[in-house]
Amino acid sequence: MKTNRVKSMTxxxxxxxxxxxxxxxxxxxxxxxxxxxxxxxEVTTPQALASHMDERNQRFLEPVYPFIIVRxxxxxxxxxxxxxxxxxxxxxxxxxxxxxxxxFTIDDLNLIIDRRxxxxxxxxxxx
Amino acid sequence: MRKRVxxxxxxxxxxxxxxxxxxxxxxxxESIIAALLAALVLLAGPLESEAKDANAxxxxxxxxxxxxxxxxxxxxxxxxxxxxxxxxxxxxxxxDDDKDMSQYPKVESxxxxxxxxxxxxxxxxxxEESSDSExxxxxxxxxxxxEESYKSNSELKKVTKNVHKSKRAVKNLEDVKQKLSEGxxxxxxxxxxxxxxxxxYYIRKSDARILVKxxxxxxxxxxxxxxLRSNTKNMETFATVVNSQxxxxxxxxxxxx
Numbered sequence: 001m002k003t004n005r006v007k008s009m010t011x012x013x014x015x016x017x018x019x020x021x022x023x024x025x026x027x028x029x030x031x032x033x034x035x036x037x038x039x040x041x042e043v044t045t046p047q048a049l050a051s052h053m054d055e056r057n058q059r060f061l062e063p064v065y066p067f068i069i070v071r072x073x074x075x076x077x078x079x080x081x082x083x084x085x086x087x088x089x090x091x092x093x094x095x096x097x098x099x100x101x102x103x104f105t106i107d108d109l110n111l112i113i114d115r116r117x118x119x120x121x122x123x124x125x126x127x
Numbered sequence: 128m129r130k131r132v133x134x135x136x137x138x139x140x141x142x143x144x145x146x147x148x149x150x151x152x153x154x155x156x157e158s159i160i161a162a163l164l165a166a167l168v169l170l171a172g173p174l175e176s177e178a179k180d181a182n183a184x185x186x187x188x189x190x191x192x193x194x195x196x197x198x199x200x201x202x203x204x205x206x207x208x209x210x211x212x213x214x215x216x217x218x219x220x221x222x223d224d225d226k227d228m229s230q231y232p233k234v235e236s237x238x239x240x241x242x243x244x245x246x247x248x249x250x251x252x253x254x255e256e257s258s259d260s261e262x263x264x265x266x267x268x269x270x271x272x273x274e275e276s277y278k279s280n281s282e283l284k285k286v287t288k289n290v291h292k293s294k295r296a297v298k299n300l301e302d303v304k305q306k307l308s309e310g311x312x313x314x315x316x317x318x319x320x321x322x323x324x325x326x327x328y329y330i331r332k333s334d335a336r337i338l339v340k341x342x343x344x345x346x347x348x349x350x351x352x353x354x355l356r357s358n359t360k361n362m363e364t365f366a367t368v369v370n371s372q373x374x375x376x377x378x379x380x381x382x383x384x
């Protein structure tokens with residue numbers, strides 16, 4: 001990943017009405033991205049998580065894909081948060097992880113788990 | 128107790144007073160009369176108080192008795208034909224005693240009570256049966272229609288094809304349809320849906336984004352479009368189609384920041 005700067009950001013599903021208690025779907029493009037790829041993130045606030053559980057009378061959040069948590073759903077804060085996820089030294093690991101996880105299938109996950117098991121077996125044999 | 132004391136006191140008083148007057152006057156006849164009067168005066172006090180007690184016990188205010196009768200025996204209203212428990216009989220036959228007694232419940236035999244309880248059980252069962260069928264009817268009528276107009280949209284065909292590859296996204300769609308058919312408020316489905324105006328709702332589910340239009344007059348709804356959350360291209364097409372074809376007040380991707 002060449003850059004840690006957000007070029008543009010678009011709210012899908014309309015801009016959030018309540019910036020302190022809402023969810024936002026955002027498309028992001030990055031500066032210096034050769035293919036002008038778009039990335040997708042879900043962004044929310046701590047208050048929205050609490051009110052979501054309150055509305056459903058839940059004591060925990062049901063399984064959801066990772067999302068970015070910000071204090072307020074303003075373009076400036078969201079951009080700042082996303083840029084914090086792009087760590088150049090790690091080749092944008094967190095940015096890529098949050099963007100990619102929703103496209104994982106159960107086969108992908110099983111593949112990763114099998115690979116990890118083989119790695120551990122190999123380590124044990126070496127010992 | 129008071130009666131016994133009176134019985135002892137009257138002769139003692141009579142004798143005492145007789146000896147007193149006889150010793151003083153020496154006249155036998157007059158002494159007897161005076162002693163008799165004294166004894167009568169002594170006897171009159173306790174008799175008067177007993178009469179008062181008796182009155183207090185028997186002649187309570189009419190309103191109090193009537194209200195007590197209502198409170199104790201108001202269940203009698205269930206069976207008015209036979210006078211029932213606690214039902215006052217206002218026929219007026221018989222003397223005063225009969226009239227008073229008629230205001231109290233008639234003694235009911237065990238068989239009569241059992242048959243009455245059976246009747247009550249039967250009517251309760253009938254009421255429960257009728258209320259169950261009414262509830263079923265209500266549930267049946269509370270099913271709303273959910274159309275899927277995205278199926279006939281040529282521009283959304285490719286999007287839909289991709290979404291159907293994801294079992295979780297399809298399950299999301301089915302879940303939303305189910306809730307809409309049950310009459311759920313679209314603003315309470317998924318995570319913080321966005322009201323796009325003109326009865327369009329953008330619903331966020333874990334694997335899909337679904338655009339729903341609600342008909343407020345009928346309660347029926349229409350799944351206008353839906354897209355796979357993990358497919359950026361899919362979502363872009365979804366947004367383009369919605370922005371161009373749907374009369375939403377808020378555009379899905381109005382501008383880039």
